[in-house]
Amino acid sequence: MAENQYRPWQNSYPSDVPAEVDTCVFNSLLDMYEFSCEKYPDRVAFISMGHSVTYRELNERVRSFAAFLENDFQVKKGDRIALMLPNVIQYPVALFGALLAGMVVVNVNPLYTPSELVHQLRDSGARIIVVISNFAHTLQKALLEISLDRIIVTNMGDECGAFRGSLVNIAVKYFKRLVPRFSLPNSVSYKTVLSIGSGCPYTRPLVSREDLAFLQYTGGTTGTAKGAMLTHHNILANVEQSLGMYGPVLQEGDEYVVTAIPLYHVFALTINLMVFFRLGGTSLLIADPRRIKSLVRELHSFNPTCLTGVNTLFGALIDNQEFCSMHLSRLRLVIGGGTSVQKGVEQRWFTNTGLHILEGYGLTECSPLVAVCPHNISEYNGTIGIPVPSTEVIIRGDDGSVITEPGVPGELEVKGPQVMKGYFGRDVATRDTFDGDYLKTGDIACWANDRGFLKIVERKKDMILVSGFNVYPTEIEDVISLHPNVAEVAAIGVPSQHSGEVVKVFIVRKNKALTAEMVKTLCQKHLTKYKVPKYIEFIDKMPKTNVGKILRKELRAMELQRIGINPDKDGKQVFRNK
Template sequence: MSNERPWLDHYPDGIPAQIDINEYASVVAVLEESFERFRDRPAFSNFGKQISYGQLEEMSRHFASYLTGELKLNKGDRIALMMPNVLQYPIALFGALRAGMIVVNTNPMYTARELKHQLEDAGAKAIVVLDNFAATLQQVVAETHIEHIVTTGIGDLLGFPKGVLVNFVLKHVKKIVPAFQLPQAVRFRDALSRGAAHPSLKVALNHDDIAFLQYTGGTTGVAKGAMLTHGNMVANMMQAGAWIGANAKFGEEVIITALPLYHIFSLTANSLAFLRLGGLNWLITNPRDMPGFVKELKKSKFTALTGVNTLFNGLLNTPGFAELDFSRLHLTLGGGMAVQRAVAERWKKVTGCTLAEAYGLTETSPAVCINPLSITAYNGSIGLPVPSTDVAIWSEDGQPLPMGEAGELMVHGPQVMKGYWQRPDETIKVLGSDGWLHTGDIARMDANGYFYIVDRKKDMILVSGFNVYPNEVEDAVMLHPGVAEVAAIGITDEHSGEAVKLFVVRKDPSLTIDELKQFCRDNLTGYKRPKIIEFRDSLPKSNVGKILRRELRDEKPMPAATAG
């Protein structure tokens, strides 16, 4: 058995080869156990305000009752959540799941075009949106199926007078809440109090019910909703829980949640896995404000932290970080993008805690491989497959390859998605009838069952842990009337790992780089925008006229003087 799964011989003590997914019928069953077991423990903290498991239970129950009793929404209806890490997120999230609804996690930085696509594709009937992003929703809401809007301000749950002050400063001093008009919208706090007047219903859920539509470009670029079922999420929560369980103490963990909860890594690894442990999720609303982030870390006795390479690098380069108290820190998990050796080694030196790299995909809820938390130094590997997971390396014609050879990384396990929402054609490309998922990543396995990523999906660009698909960037830029042809590739970037570079053939010779950059700002989320734009007379093409991005990637960089 272990010859087929050599990794099992190298599992740290106490980690089972299999998990029992039948321990919980749904994510809601896990939540209810934690609400009861840890009732008086703090569950989430944000801007100095903490809510206990008991308060979270009550508020999420009221929100669920608002959705079912007041709005008359049904099991399986889709609700979009468009917020950064604020207390309203877990309340709305758990309320929606308890109401049997499907949560559509929505990036608040989306442009109107991106938001409209996601809301329409998901057929979302309701949305909870932070005031800061409501103006974007206003632009497209009439062209979607949204019937119900709940709006909220960052300060709404922080109590008086702090909450009022925070909302005032953000709107009138910092001016980061653009004016919007959504007359049909209900305020979040009003939704909770209206929900309290309705009886709470228990919705029957099982492993096959969809919990999330988690949007991803997949390999083609058009955002598709990965259908993550309650079974998928329970499995991955338990797989991650088994992995960190030996180190973690029930009811004592404090996990720093800086990655947004709408990102699958943070959603599963922080919000759900640590909730099952009775941990406290310390929500960081704006991790880009590094000095502010360090100030928050100073206030918390944190035991665990997850992030992407850019986040760890940013912290290490922020004054005051090295002076923090790391005495309780026993878990640092890096995912979403490759962890760089230099960053991992410096992290260990400063914090005394090994930065363990993990690997996952939206389509796998997300964890596939994690390094043992007992490793003492960075090893360049993505680790060992988590319990109940099979990973194999296949050749292009679908044959298993011998150890050490590079091929496509394939995954099989209870965390693998049901498929893409209403896209059977796309599902069949990545998910075989045998349940094996094609990741599109090129990897190899060593004799001990450790996996190493050799190359990535050929064209995908990974910016600070977020997937950027060249097709989507190119499609957006082609909307500009002055553009004839365009190709997007990834280039190395010291801050974000990779950045987008654009090659453009002009239709209008007077088109400038500044003008095109402004157009990209209007049509693409920040991480998808090109950092460098180069004008060309022509682009390399195959014999059937397909633009060859690989040739552009393989070119020697042009000297600055001649780079249009």
């Protein structure tokens, strides 16, 4: 069967979801931005820390920001600008302002170490940065190794109004002590940028679909972080593809989305920011989603129509009694991404909310959305759904063949208008990532059934090899997450003289009554013997990314550093109950 003829997922689209979408509705992100600002001027665009801005008010700030970049910084089309900001209104202002000036945006995690920041600034060639004062001390240290032409510094409360903003800035700096001392002598304040820019002329650059919009860096999980070159068309295409799947349950001009995932992460960048901006939606920006009690209070007053998140966020919310007693009357769409949604979390979520978490799958290199569970699913199915419109996928075996039989694992490959141009400045890495027109994802997947639903088995690097058998951590984690006293779980492989590797799990408990033997009994009931964890460790907190993904690689590194020997030589299980 020819590769381009195997498309079983097209028969699984709901009747209101098209197999193909028009990915050229707009010529650039500038067009899309201006369209929404003109169509929804009086709609609230963003809410942050109790302060809101309408599309009209946002546009005034964005154009001032763009005019300042053009006139004072004298930027040219294609220049890079780094944004080192959390979820505050300053982020969309700076992002759209930079795009309107024809610049390429380089998103930076504010939690980066100085060395990580140096690498990204140096690799991307960014000469301008916008940084939140809370992390300006990191930039100061990075400047010992790299130079920048211009620096814009903003404070948490700069978009909260004059009086309230001053109170927020005072509280953040002096009472909460969240702004370490820093010195950036040649910097300019965000407020000064808007003030000067408001009096400068703005000249719209000529920007086309194929121009770069973002250098979106991968997390460096497979080595040195690389910048995925995402064009205006890549992002615009993924917006239309997302609307093809989600559009039937969304309403233009009447969407209220909770943005707890950082906007500098590609998931929130495309789904929360771009898709809902395209619809004239209102986005509630959450700067620190780890403060669950505060988040729940904001959810109650906001009453969202859509909530996006990762497994850990959904788990934390469903463990909160106030959230479980809340009636979110408008909520109609819940999207899970970033990492697999565990079965136990999804079941508890559905029991309490009556809504399924529509798990999706994507990666930075695909802008990011590749597949998603359709809006009409009636039960949790443990899959990532079906490819979004205008997307081709194949599963390729180790021998190079294309796999069409359900249940047979292979590497997932993707082709579509959302796929990146390549990695910036890395021709060899780009060539190695492509198989002809298809992007090799590095993820092991299989067809879950003959209707085109996909199941991610595991990332290649996370597979555990026990006596020659592939063991996939997510399968073990799904089983253990079913226990009501398990808050979070992660499985890794640890060295073994007899079997190469054995399974070890780390568990954060809800109740200390949970024992290792209880976990083993549960696993023995649902898993083949070689998949049952040999080592079980209870810990207080999981290492996570800023988005909430559990970092298995840190657990592996911690384990290897700690044991220093082969665990089998120890002759006993490692139960470190805390």
